[in-house]
Amino acid sequence: MRISAAEPLLDVRGLNSGYGKIVVLHGVDINVHKGEVVALLGPNGAGKTTLLRAISGLLPWNAGSVHFGGRDLSGVGPRESARAGLAHVIEGHRIFTQQSVTDNLLLAAYDVSQHERMVRVEEALSYFPEIAAKRREPGSSLSGGQQQMLAVAQGLVRRPKLLMLDEPSAGLSPVLVDRVLTVVARLRETGTAVLLVEQLIEKALAVADRVYALARGTVVLEAGAAEVGLAGRLENAYFGTRVTEFSAAM
């Protein structure tokens, strides 16, 4: 376990959450430090998306705690967490197809003061020239990849302390995936922390400082992105064999 002296930006402890009767997360512990990129890996149905939703307050949680920037987020809705600087880009690039690119970004800047809004929008667009060119066009006219970029841009508009990206690569061509992930790298430089849920392990590891592997609703592995033999350990973690050993090994 890597212990850091600095108080983590995001600190999740013993989190239990789920949908109605379905408990998906069983006592999840993760943390993200300032300016750090953390990849959250794991097979489908492991609870990655659920975890992000619980953190941003889209889902209520029944046990455990979430602290962000020292603030207790229990019972805090998505709006407050967003205001606190925690931006959540949900899966499936669900942008508002009937509204223009600019409007989509303005909506993300809803709480930002009037005169500041356009500044933020331009700033976010500066990361994605290809959609900046289409700023007047409706979201429906964008390709899947561009819609994903727009979704990420929506997250950036708030100048978040932590950006949570849920499978930004889903349904994107490798080229576009790289486009999105380079942005993640740039964000790290600006000191923005990123919590990245990814299917494409190599690509995730390429940008991440640390990885957590989630399986069956619990963290089965935490490691530095650079550690050797990580792939093999992940595989085992995924397929559920000898998990106990690994968790013991940590």
Place this chain on the structure above:
Amino acid sequence: MSGVSDAVERVSTNDVRERLRNASASMVPLVAIFVVALAVPVFSNDYWVLIASRTAIYWLLVGALNLVVGFAGQLAIGYVAILTLGAYVTTILSAGNVSPPVPPVIALAIAGVAGSVFGVIVGLPALRLRTFYFAISTFGFATIVTQIALAWQSVTGGGIGLPGPEFPAPFDTRSGFYFLCLGCAAVCTWMTANVAHSRFGRALVAIRDAEVAAEAAGISKAKLLVMVFVFTGAAAAMAGGLFASLQTYITPDAFTFDLSILFFISILIGGRGSILGPMLGTIILTLLPEFAAPLAAWSTFLYACLLLGVVLAVPGGIAALLDFRNRKPLDQHRAIVPRADVISEVLRPSQMKESLTLSDIVLSFGGVRAVDGVDLDIRPAQIHGLIGPNGSGKTTILNIISGYYRPQSGEVTVGGETLPAGRPATRAALGIARTFQTPRIIGEASVIENVMIGGTINGCGTFAEALLMLPRGRRDEAMLRQMGLLVLRSVGLDSLADVRADRLQHSELRFVEIARALMSQPAFILLDEPAAGLAPDEIRRLGELIREIVRRGVGVLLVEHHADLIFDICHQVTVLNLGRVLAAGTPAEIRVHKEVVSAYLGG
């Protein structure tokens, strides 16, 4: 179905007694109410007899309408239309405005027939329209009928209306007539209760709360609703005939929309899917204005307050307040212990020798090719695992097999015989059962009832037989309940048989769904992520259960994320990616398949 008949033979006498006890237990309060009602003329006066008659007449209609609104969940707010029709038909026939005068009793019967026809007409839009739209369309019929009554002066007397029919002795006195109404109400209640406690009643509730699961169980919404509309229409029209006689005179303005609302509201404050609740609702709403006579001016307002109060405070209605059995806490530390040995009792050795085959299936939504030329071969007595990343088309394939989606090309066959595409209700009869990713359960029904839904197609009694509780209907019930209990025992939930399903834990619901699938004695079972949300030991037991099912010759298609389970129990595994088959083979082969590992892990 030999297995089924075995089950029937195995119905031991105490099972039957048990079943009767359950059925009659729910009848006790109803009977009690009618006993008290019988006494009304004895220790009170004509006024209260009149009010009681009115209540009985309203209940005659509401009781039947309860099947449409309370059970099938169709928002029929305009049923005063059929009341009006019945009133006018009875009156006109017995007055002889169009024909030689007919004796009122016979006129009443004819009205019943007319009502059942009209009931179907008013009801049919429910098959096509969304709930609120349907509500408004019934309201439309209500207006049309009164307007016609108003305009057709030569027959209906127009605005002045007609003197209502007078029933012959012994029904010509206040109490005589009251007993007539009470009799009709009692019969109607008995019939409704019979339907409610039959496979048809459960099917109605299934249509309301779990339509998709209902289709998978082979329930045809259209057929079922038409039968119910016929019954309800008849009852409502006869209520109209009695109403006309009670009023002694009918004019179009006697059939106010408030009346319609009263019927509708009685049911909903009574509680959906209950008979006692709506009955109390009707009684309360009919008596209330009489006790609150001085408040007449505000009656509607109070009435609305009551309604709002009920909706906000007790959405379950009166029935929920009276449902004590489901108040007592369940054992918190209960565990699901499937009894593999019982499976052999539940499932007869499957005769199915051919396999369920998908050949070159293609289905795209919009531009996206969800399934892109997939071949699949599910053999009897084998477990076929289907894995792959999200959006790789696993569930889509399940939905194609069970007939919810119509593939653009390719076909699904069993032993060379093509299954009709896009018709889910046919699958149960073809021996294909399934479970769902998120359990499709009727929360307000008991666990056993939920399970019995799965056996709906095994019943052989008709709706009429159920209505009149004829032997075949009774036997169906015995058989289904017996099977249900057996199946529940096999999945290890028999201790929860009579508990409201929505009180169960998620993991238990998964097993309830499997039990429901087993009810139809299927040759193939499609399981959609049965292990999702289950604890490790539960997953292990699930594995054993599936293995045992397969031993009886059933073919299983298992869509699962829990790779460990897949590799543990499957005979064959197919890996999908982006709608295509990435690899197929034995678990061992797949386990080491390089592409799979990378695709599955990404990379």
Place this chain on the structure above:
Amino acid sequence: MAVPRRQFIASGAAAVTAAATLSFPRPAVAQSEPIRIGWLAAMTGASSAPAIGFDRGVQYAASMINAAGGVKGRKIEVLTRDTQGDPTKAVNATQEMISQLKVHAIWGPTNSGESLAVTPIMARSNMPNIHPCVVTSLIDTKKYPNAFRTAPSLGQWDAAVRGYCLNILKTKKIAVIGDTTGFGATAANFSVDAFKKDGADVVYAANIDYNQPDMTPDMVRARDAGAQVIVVWSTSTGMDARLFNTRGAMKWDVPFVGHSSMSSGDVANLIDKREYWNKVYVIGYRSCSFDAAGKLPPRSQQFVDSIKGKVTLSDNLLWWVAGGVDAVNLVAKAVEITGSSASADIIKYWNSLNKFPGYFGDYTFSPDQHNGYPTDDVVMSEASSAKDGAFSLAPGYKA
């Protein structure tokens, strides 16, 4: 599941005790018990205006009699039930009055829809009943020997309207308009037939939904058909006003003749110009009409003076108040003369009445004639001339 049973018995028991406490000793035995008059009034809901007017008369008369020591020491007790114009409620209330409140006579209901439903019920227990409802079939001395009408029948109304159109306005081409309610449809049809019988030429007949925002199409048709007078059968003030406004907008000076709702105060609020209300003649009554000199008949004048300050007339019609008073007096008188409040005696007394001097009119009943109101007293009056609930006679009548 025992609780529901208990609950029901509880409410059942409540019913029974209610019955017990409310039931009274039989009328015949106690001579000092109050005279109970059941009063079926549509006090709320649509078209509640008449009932409210009647009620003032009823309460006034009862208080007067009781203040004077009652009838042979028996107080008058008025038991009112608000039927809201709903026949169903009326049926319940009537049965309650008969079997539970044990009233001696019933006054009302005040509209035909309810009356049609309750009359047979009252007949069944031979309950003495007076009502002001117009529908002809309500009075049938064979079927309902207990029911008496103290107001004109539809036939009498229609006769007055027809007579005025044909004999005084001397019009030959008639347009008849009714609304789509039960009353409107019935009255209009009745009127059309009667006009035809009298050889008049009904050039236009229609039923209009009183919510119809614009009456122009019908009015234009009537005009194009050459109508010289428009007969209106509707209780909807909204529809009346719209008709007047349309006529005004069309600059057409055809007279309106018909139902008294056209003279209601509500119409005054709804018409665009005051003068649009001219040339509107509504059914009225001699007893409640000012002659050319602006004087009421002596008896009426004396009545108006007597109630001054006690009953407001400005916002309702004199004939309602007078009718209410007469109803109570008819019952009181019956008990006073026969010394009994038994149904048979009351009915017997009423059947013997000849020109009983009421404030609304002189009532005459006989065993085979229960339409008590004198036809000649039904007259037409100027709709816009309301003053303290009375109207000036329409032009053409000799006082």
Place this chain on the structure above:
Amino acid sequence: MIGSILASGLAVGAVYALIGVTYNTMFSASRVISFTAGMLGMLGGVFGSLFILRLGLPVPVGFVLTMGCCALVGVITEFVAVRPVLKSLDQHLYVLSTLALSLMIQQLVATEWSTEPQRFPRLFDIGSGLLDEKFWLPIVACAVGMGALDLLYRHTLVGKAFLAIAEDNFAARALGLPERNLRIASYALAAIIGAFAGFAGGELLLAFVANGALLNFYGFVPVALGGLGSNRGAVVAGLALGIYQQAANFVVGGIFASVAVFAIFIILLLAAPQGLFGAPAVRRV
């Protein structure tokens, strides 16, 4: 003749259309179809008459007060009849809760105001005959209302937020939009649209309690035929309905007119359950 049918037809049609838009606005914010829509139209007329005629306030003041009061009613609707049942939309409890509330409103008006139609003030006193303001006012109001809505939705962030919530409630929340406040706001907005319709149609329909139930139905027809959630559809269908209804009044007479309307409604709906501009049904599995 045809002229007057068109005039009154378009006029009432415009009112129906705006009530339809009221239904839509409430629906897109909450997926709830509320029986209070028609009541708001009725209240627009009643409050207008109350403030301007009975209390003698100047027209602009009366107008603003009317809108204000109705907006309040809208907010109350959201709190009392909508929010509590949002959790269980599939049970259709909203049908009951909103029905109950609308019955209360109706009863209150009947007892506290009047059961008889009351006069509505003449606002501008422009035009007569077929060009009378009572005919063109609702039509203009409909145009203005739709224009204003368009401005709101296209050119203000709040309006865009409304659209966002209507399109994808979850995404909107994830984005940090104040979903709950926006829902309250759109109920107030819906109420104002309804009140505006009632106010503009006041001279035509009068301040009459019975208009509530009437508009509830005739306002829903355009929604059903035009397609739930589509304001364009509501306007087209509303105007069509108005003309059809007035023509029916004229051709088959008052008694059968309503029969004609209901019949065509049921038939068209069966033919096209999603309405003219409606979205197709969503996949169930």
